[in-house]
Amino acid sequence: MLSTTVVHVCARCGSEHIRKNGHADNGAQRAKCLDCERTFILQPKGERYDQKFKDQVMSAYQDRMSIRGITRTFGVCYKTVIRWVGEKSGSFPGVRGHTAARQKR
Numbered sequence: 001m002l003s004t005t006v007v008h009v010c011a012r013c014g015s016e017h018i019r020k021n022g023h024a025d026n027g028a029q030r031a032k033c034l035d036c037e038r039t040f041i042l043q044p045k046g047e048r049y050d051q052k053f054k055d056q057v058m059s060a061y062q063d064r065m066s067i068r069g070i071t072r073t074f075g076v077c078y079k080t081v082i083r084w085v086g087e088k089s090g091s092f093p094g095v096r097g098h099t100a101a102r103q104k105r
């Protein structure tokens with residue numbers, strides 16, 4: 001049998017004196033540090049959106065869907081879409097608008 005022991009520590013002070021403290025809205029276990037009273041999520045999820053979903057959103061953007069429309073359709077935050085467009089703008093030769101306006105400064 002293979003087993004793994006994980007020692008959780010406080011996200012702020014590194015103390016091992018933590019206890020369970022309910023759950024976050026997404027069901028993740030929350031914890032509280034008994035030394036500094038900081039509360040945090042024990043194992044935060046990494047990337048919220050996977051690459052396949054990101055590609056779908058960027059494909060919709062390339063098809064000239066408005067960012068507000070993408071926000072409504074895919075449920076992604078407006079600023080997140082803007083950031084993704086900014087990250088990809090080099091690979092989208094035809095993209096104008098938000099990124100072009102941002103580059104003017």
Ligand SMILES: [Zn+2]
Binds near residue numbers: 037038
């Ligand atoms: Zn602490």
